[in-house]
Amino acid sequence: MEKGKRKASRDPSGPIFGIACDIRSVRVRRAIRGVLAAVRRHPRDWARLRRRVRAFRLLGSGNASTLGQWIEDPEHVRHLVTQTEGDPRLWARQYSEEYLASGWIELSRRAARFSLPRLVALIAHECGHAVTRAGEFEKREGRGGDSEWASELCADRHAFRWGFERETRANARHRSFAHHAVLPGEMIWLKGVAFTVDRHFYLRRRPAADRPATDAERAGVVDVVEVRPKASP
């Protein structure tokens, strides 16, 4: 249990571990505090999270299907791109500006009604996006060739590292199709091409399990993916 809780952390709209939070829901704030306490045990991740996340805030009501998201400040990304272009010493970071810019973690009002473990899973996942580095994303994108999957794999990997495997696995069945969730030990088919996810969150080809792509997959109208739970030993 958390020791030495300070009075300031009980402020219903005050910062949590120094990160601004204008969400007043006690349950949401409790979940954020729990996740941040875990990230703090990983100093590099914590430093990165502090650098990037300006605030936790409510998601605009126009986005009904999204429960939570990490969103970079487009102005900051543009500023970094301009800086990079103008200074040859910064060219090494070219194209990774979106992994350096600061932004916000936004949570829907609906999320406040979730159980605490589900909220924790959601928040840990979004913090995972915020902490993801360009290099780890590119390595995973290179293997599976799909940027959306690579990005979700990276976010979930961090959530696992911080100790939220149980919550993440329990929450996976609630995640929408668009918000891809595939976890270590599971198998997916991308246009009929089979992959499993290893414990380092890399997609690994499983040619023996390939199957013909469906018409919808071939047409590229929908991204049809199946997730098969890990076979019991």
Ligand SMILES: [Zn+2]
């Ligand atoms: Zn995500």
